[in-house]
Amino acid sequence: MKYRKAIYPLLFLFLPLKSIAQDNLISHQIGAVKEVRKIDHVIHFATADNQDVQISVLAPAIVRVRIAAPDMLVSPSYAVVQKGVMDFNKMITGEKEITLLTDSLKVVVQKNPMRIDFFNARGEWLDGDAPSLGVSRQGEEITSFRKLTSDEKFIGLGEKTGPLNRREQSYVNWNTDDAGYGLKADPLYSTLPYFIGIHSNSVFGIYFDNSYKSFFNFGGSTDGTMYFFGAEEGAMNYYFFGASSVAGQIRDYTWLTGRMEMPPLWSLGYQQCRYSYMSQQQLLGVASKMRQDSIPCDVIYCDIDYMNGYRIFTWNPDTYPNPIALTDSLKTMGMHLVTIVDPGIKIDSNGYLPYISGLKNHFFVHYPDGRPYTGSVWAGRSHFPDFTIDTVRKWWGGNFKVLTDNGVTGFWNDMNEPAAWGQDIPPLVEFGKGGNTITLKEARNIYGMQMARATFEGTKTLLNGYRPFVLTRAAYSGIQRYSAMWTGDNNSTDDHMLLAYRMINSMGLTGVAFDGVDIGGFTGNPTPELMVRWMSLGVYTPLFRSHTAKGNTSHEPWAWGEGNEKLIRHSIQLRYRLLPYLYSSFYETSRTGIPINRTLAIDYTHDNEVYNTSFENEFLFGPSMLVAPVASTDKAEQVYLPSGTWYRFSNDEKIEGNKVIWAGSPLNDLPVFIKAGAIIPMQNVIRSTVDKGDGVMNLNIWYGDMPSSFNYYEDDGITYQYRLGKYYNRVINFIPQDHEITLNSVQGDYGTRFHSVELILHGFPAGSKYTVNGHPEKSFGNGSVQTITFRNENGEISVRW
Secondary structure (H helix, E strand, C coil), X not given: CHHHHHHHHHHHHHHHHHHHHHHHHCCEECXXXXXXXXXXXXXXXXXXXXXXXXXXXXXXXXXXXXXXXCCCCCCCCCCCCCCCCECCCEEEECCCEEEEECCCEEEEEECCCCEEEEXXXXXXXXXXXXXXXXXXXXXXXXXXXXXXXXXXXXXXXXXXXXXXXXXXXXXEECCCCCCCCCCCCCCCCEECCEEEEEECCEEEEEEECCCCCEEEECCCCCCCCXXXXXXXXXXXXXXXXXXXCHHHHHHHHHHHHCCCCCCCHHHHCCEECCCCCCCHHHHHHHHHHHHHCCCCCCEEEECHHHCXXXXXXXXXXXXXXXXXHHHHHHHHCCCEEXXXXXXXXXXXXXXXXXXXXXXXXXXXXXXXXXXXXXXXXXXEEEECECCCCHHHHHHHHHCCHHHHCCCCCEEEECCCCCCCCCCCXXXXXXXXXXXXXXXXXXXXXXXXXXXXXXXXXXXXXXXCCECCEEEECCEECCHHHCCEEECCCCECCHHHHHHHHHHHHHHHHCCCCCEECCECCCECCCCHHHHHHHHHHHCCCCECEECCCCCCCCCCHHHHCHHHHHHHHHHHHHHHHCHHHHHHHHHHHHHHCCCCEEEHHHHCCCCHHHHCCCCCCCEEECCCEEECCCCCCCCEEEEEECCCEEEECCCCCEEECCEEEEEECCCCCCCEEEECCCXXXXXXXCCCCCCCCCCEEEEEEECCCCCEEEEEEECCCCECHHHHCCCEEEEEEEEHHHXXXXXXXXXXXXXXXXXXXXXXXXXXXCCCCEEECCEEECCEEECCEEEEEEECCCCCEEEEC
């Protein structure tokens, strides 16, 4: 009895705890609306289950929904740059629902239970909560369950494997170093949680701004009844986009999260990389060979072996004894040096200043008791900077002086998921300080982005008016403001090559327009045929970089035999010929967010063939060039051409679209097609972007029935003087109904490098006679291609036929 008397109080004590534990395992759906208030433009709904639901409008087609307990602190957004809110046009309160109106959206809030639906201005339903589940909590986890239509498709989420259409797929966001990742691997290196839904000739978008580990399920394993997304902790904090087109969606999303600056022109040239060029002499030998073999190149990379014992912000005194002489030599060849940096700071108190100053100032992430977290990476036992703190970012940026003072202009951020041997950093490791302290659970997904931010801001200051080039592996939404991205440690296979373009196209949907892959594959050895094919696709990749791991076959163009080097040289030369078109396309991206590589779902959203797995890799390079990636083993491939008229780029064959064709695809002729009416400025071959060239613009126009225009843009390519009006901006128009081509008057105060225009007309009516500003001009050529040359004056130029 004594035992029983002793245990009864314990049972009584434990029962409530057991009940609480069970309660945490049971899901709870958001309840009925009990109170509605408006506070500083934001509509607050208090619910029966003690949730504060905030609905606000940032722009007519952008509405934010935040659902959390009233006492949950608002986490700062590392992605969103637009903080202002505005009033809804009208709030209509009914017995069972409340309607909120903007110029573009109608938001209907059902009161009991609380559910939210979104309609466009025409009253057509776009998206909304699943009636039975709505927003649900299970312990700390929060999930939004949403209605799913039978014809609904989903695109986006950035750097993800799988098909273009995410329907019936599921994904996790937890930035992960996955070397040699598989074709279906998930998660990978970045978190870009924005997607676009497509159904019933309508589109909508959702950006889920929660940096905890998150998940998305687009109708997989739900019997097609609903889709859902959520996070392990934090608020249900999402932005709903109601723009009526995919292009409009991207414009609004990048308005919210920011757009990229104009990149350095040299970063759009060919970039040669490997792990590693083991000495200064070896690297210079590669650069010299590029010039000797007449292969255009702008960038050479140093991987981790340039450092002294893998210590960040050092040079190896034995193998890289004179870095300024190295970069000076590269400069005479028209090349830039990019060096790698990892976040891990080696524990070394013997004169290693980044470690000593970081430790002294408490700049490293730490355990709850204040001890710096230690993880092992290439440098051995290391500490990791806390990039969530502004003073740490400034300290990190200042450390780049040892690189910039030695002529380095590009900065490659790696291992920043963050990665450490073992891949399992304790989740209680802390970031921030004071009331802003968070743990790895909330910080992991934004760590790489904040490292890239610190790198960009620091080097931008140190370069004193010159544009830095920053490249990152890990990222979070908004990374486009600071850095280019690449898709990490891929494999040397045809399937990985094709996957790469789906990934790049998807990243473009989420604001990341400057992106690329390790051409040839980082892991393994490509066949010569695969290398040649991949380099031909590199022409149409925003970041054109070849890279491979230590111990693999060399990836330099001459490593594949004389015949293959010739094919690779031709591909690289074509890239340089296309730079006027590409740089102008980047200008459009900087203004609108529309990516360089554009999945066909942007312009042909409701064409089901676009999502066919046989054609899902196809994309537009800029506004007018359709590229069909093809395996290196295929000498012909089926290609889908959307509606309209198209021309084969290599031979001007004219083809009517809205059909599948068999396209020859030998290694020397990648299937590339030009949209009728396309305006594509090109130039003659140069060896690097430093070269002025011959001063002749090759202005190509392919005949079509519909008018078109192209915004040609030029500046010095290296500084920020374009922000002060030092640019050359000219709209070029093709007006077939008036038999006229116009080059509008130049805007801006920068002098173009092209003193004359060689107008190359493809498929124009046979026998046409041409005038330039009313004066007859003789055309040259035969067959379907005619050429007219005239002086490139700043005033309006009219060409008529």
